[in-house]
Amino acid sequence: MTTIPQLSSEPSTIPPYPTEPPTAGHNSPSGSQWWRAGGIQDDVPPPPNQPPTAGMHGYIPSPFGAANPTDDASMQAAAAAFWAPLAAQFEQAADLMAHRMGEQIGQLGHQVHQLWTETEAQRSAREQVEYEDLIARQRTERDAAFAAAGETREQRTERHRIEQILDPGPIQRTDLIGVIDMLGARITETADERAARLEAEQELDKKRRRARQDAELAAAGETPEQRTKRHRQQQLADKREAAAKARRARRQAARVAGPSDRTRRFRRWCVLTAISATGGYLTGLIAFVSASGPLAGLVLAAVGLVLDLWLRDHGRLRVSEVARPWPITLLILARVPVASGLVVAAGLGPLFSGISLY
Incomplete structure (x- = not known):
């Protein structure tokens, strides 16, 4: 059976309160007695390298390189040494941003001035030249890449034919000026012009679809004889479609009568x-x-x-x-x-x- 120890009712021994200050009779704090919050402890040497304290609050912070926490000159020198590299980087980044922003503002001003001063013919010619330069540069890069992959001259000729069909033609503006030009052209065109434009767009779309089909079948292994036979069938189908379209046009014209x-x-x-x-x-x-x-x-x-x-x-x-x-x-x-x-x-x-x- 476990016995519960009984606590002693006698009071614990407490050292008597000093009758004089602990530093009395001592010229330095390195005596045989050391003052602590709990009272006087005899024969306890002071801890070595004890940092200065302020009451019960522990260490007193001081900046690097400062001999005294209240030395403003040392604090400012340490702060300046710390922020000097970052300030140089910030200054360099700000100069670069200002330079780029100045270039962009200059380009924007040049474009605005060009749009306000150039005529429609000049704008069309400039855009056409830029478009042709871009197409030529892209074609040169493609030719070099395909030549490095082992493309033959016949294959390059066929690829150029398909690319010419798939070429969207002169570049068209997609900004507000392009939209206004398109609306003006659509409003002023007649019924015959609209019918001709739609027919041309349908014909171009059919050519592009057939060019993509030629490229896909050539990649799948179609022989030149098979491609020639398929093209002949497509030509016969085009002739039949053209004849039917002409016949319907004659009927439509005949119906417009009194x-x-x-x-x-x-x-x-x-x-x-x-x-x-x-x-x-x-x-x-x-x-x-x-x-x-x-x-x-x-x-x-x-x-x-x-x-x-x-x-x-x-x-x-x-x-x-x-x-x-x-x-x-x-x-x-x-x-x-x-x-x-x-x-x-x-x-x-x-x-x-x-x-x-x-």
Whole structure:
């Protein structure tokens, strides 16, 4: 069982309070007694190299190189020695910043003066020269890099051809002046000029896409024979597209006409539809569909209309615009279901029965 020690009730021995100051009879603090906060301790020598103290607050700070903490001259000299390298660096950086800022301000002033004084032709010529210099420098660097990689003369010629197609042309301004010039050009252009500009942009975009395709296929291992064959197919497709575009342009021009031309086209449509309906009656198609009612006539007319629109380039070619005997004959035969369905849906079947067509 653990025994708890009992504390002694007797008071501890406390040294008596001195009756005289501890320095009495001593000329120096190195005597056999040393004054501390807790009283007098006998035969305790003072600690060696004890720094000066101020009461209970420990060390008294003093600057480097100062013999006395209150020596202002020493403190200023130490501070000046400490900040001298940084002050030199700051001064050098400030001079460099001032020099660069002066150059930028001078360049900005020159540009502003140039923009205010030069004409439109001078500005375009200057920008074109700068653009051509930049392109020439970039091309020289590319040629040197590809030549170091082992590019042949034929490959360099093909690459130059593709780069020429992909060249965006004269440089265009992207600042406020360029935007104002573009808006002025767009506002003053006519409808024909706008159509020509859009067509040129589409053609240029197609050339650039094909040039990128040539570069990608050449990198994938396409042979010159394959590229020549593909280019021939593209040329044939371009010819067909140009022919279709010209045909649509002629149709669009023909549609811009007066009321008399519209009347003439409507009469021509009625005549051709009547001839097609007569063909449906002679073949017995009208009599066969009439037995099912008008709804069957509408279904037949819808099916025939789909075939008719497909043959007429999805409706881009009007019925009245078909010319020459053979295309007109094909048009009449293709429109027999449409005309027969319209006759049955309109209830005009008995009208053909009353007409002696045999």
